[in-house]
Every structure is written in structure tokens, then in C-alpha cells.
Amino acid sequence: MGRLPHATLPEPSTAAGRAGLAALLAAPERAVVVLDFDGTLAPIVPDPEQARAHPDAVPALAQLAPKLGSVVVLTGRPAATAVAYGGFAGVPGLEHLVVLGHYGAERWDAATGRTDGPGDDPAVAAARAELPALLADAPQGTWVEDKGGRAVAVHTRRAADPRAAFEALREPLRELADRHGLKLEPGSMVLELRPPGVDKGVALTSYVRHAGASAVLYGGDDLGDLAAFDAVDRLRADGTGGVLVASAATDVPDLSARADLVLPGPAAVVELLAALADALE
Numbered sequence: 001m002g003r004l005p006h007a008t009l010p011e012p013s014t015a016a017g018r019a020g021l022a023a024l025l026a027a028p029e030r031a032v033v034v035l036d037f038d039g040t041l042a043p044i045v046p047d048p049e050q051a052r053a054h055p056d057a058v059p060a061l062a063q064l065a066p067k068l069g070s071v072v073v074l075t076g077r078p079a080a081t082a083v084a085y086g087g088f089a090g091v092p093g094l095e096h097l098v099v100l101g102h103y104g105a106e107r108w109d110a111a112t113g114r115t116d117g118p119g120d121d122p123a124v125a126a127a128r129a130e131l132p133a134l135l136a137d138a139p140q141g142t143w144v145e146d147k148g149g150r151a152v153a154v155h156t157r158r159a160a161d162p163r164a165a166f167e168a169l170r171e172p173l174r175e176l177a178d179r180h181g182l183k184l185e186p187g188s189m190v191l192e193l194r195p196p197g198v199d200k201g202v203a204l205t206s207y208v209r210h211a212g213a214s215a216v217l218y219g220g221d222d223l224g225d226l227a228a229f230d231a232v233d234r235l236r237a238d239g240t241g242g243v244l245v246a247s248a249a250t251d252v253p254d255l256s257a258r259a260d261l262v263l264p265g266p267a268a269v270v271e272l273l274a275a276l277a278d279a280l281e
């Protein structure tokens, strides 16, 4: 796999972010880099089935991962989907990559190729069965993504007015989720129904504590990433170094406002990863 051109490491705009980056660089063997998939490693596209990692993402991750304690992809996707769309399996340098899918409910380990998780949820199947009737009058372009029996997502990006379609469906889908004991997870032009219990914050905290990490860098772009931002804030308060990176989070002002580093999208995130790898030469 070819080396990426040398890149300059950007400086976080906050004191906490600069301290977090310094902690990561001082003890990389105890540092964890955790990245969201869609919008962070993969450019947003209208059709979720066509999403793929940025072409430089895997080379950058493969350069960086051997220099760190670990690298993790933490996504709302099923783990197997992120592995396939990311091209993460069988890559030299990514032998210890971990992909946490379904907001952390599932775990894929590159070392074993195994995916562990709770499997299908009957409440999701029951809610899914009601969707055709509920969406009968939804705007054209509204599309349902079945997420391996563990979640179901209603996408509005391909509607003529994606925001209006999203807002019109939010309450009916919340009511459907409530009736089935599910959580409504809003994202970028998507409303997902999934079992409650785990979120990206819970997953990140558990991973970082179990790894005994002294620093964590988290990058995300969407509403579901706010829980991970909260978790990094809590870890920082406990003395773990933390860097918060927002990727093209124009739709999620809270994320950009709270980030130590705001980057214009996956290409810039990948450059950051390459720059980190260079800095750790």
C-alpha cells in the first residue's frame, strides 16, 4: 500500500484539545483513535448503499494504526456493512482494527474476523411491519434501510425537500418507536428505530476504560456523535487526554461548536490521520 504525501498536523483551537493532542503524541502506545464512518471516513452520498470510505482512508489508517494503542471505527451501521463499505478486512497494518457497529452494540475484530452482538430484535421487526402503512403518503424519495434485523432507518435525503420530509416523519416515527419500546435516533436526513441501551458515548467510554487509554481522539459528524463528544468530555474531566474532531458538521452546529478541531469533511479527516502518522515517525 503506497505512502500518502506528508501532511501538516493541524493545531486544535482549544486548550483542552491541544492538551489532548499532546497526551496522544507523548504516549501513542496508550492512545486510542475512534472514528465515525459516514460523513467522517466516508463522504455523504444520496444512496446509503453507495457509501464507501474515502480512497485515502484505509492507507491513512494503516499507516497510523501500528503506531497507536488502537484504532476503532464506531458507527450506526451494522459492523459488517462498515467493514465491507470501508474495505477494512485483510489490510496489512489494520490487523487489530475494531469496528463497533449499531452504535456499539456489535463488535467486529480484524484479528479474528468475528462479529459479536445481540442479533435481531423482535421489536424492530414488529415496528418494521407497520412502516409501509405509516409511509404510504410520505414524500417520494423516502427510503427504508433495513439494518440487519437490529434496526430500521427511514431516509429522506432523496426527497425533493429532505428537511421537510424529515420533520413531517419525526413525530409519527417517534410514536411508532415508543409503542415498540424502541429509541428514535435522528441523524442527517435519517430517522432510525433501534433498541435502547447503548449509544456511542457508552461504547466509547467502555472501550477507552477497558484499553486503559491515556488519550483518545474522537471524530464524528452527526447527531449520534454528540454522545461520544459527551463521553470524551467526561473522560477529560477524569484526566484522560481528549481531542474532539468535527467533520463537515454544518448540519449539526452543536458538534462544530464543541469540537477542538473542525475539518471540512472526510478528505480532511484522512489528512489528519496521515499527519498524525507522520508526527509519530
Ligand SMILES: O=P(O)(O)OC[C@H]1O[C@H](O[C@H]2O[C@H](CO)[C@@H](O)[C@H](O)[C@H]2O)[C@H](O)[C@@H](O)[C@@H]1O
Pocket (backbone or CB within 6 Å): 036, 037, 038, 039, 043, 044, 045, 046, 047, 048, 049, 051, 074, 075, 076, 077, 145, 147, 153, 155, 157, 187, 188, 189, 190, 192, 222, 224
Ligand atoms: O454512525 P455513522 O457511521 O455516521 O452512520 C450513521 C448513518 O449513516 C448512514 O446514513 C448517512 O449516510 C448516508 C450515506 O452517505 C446518507 O445517504 C444519509 O443521508 C446519512 O444519514 C446510514 O445509512 C445509516 O444507517 C447510519 O445510521
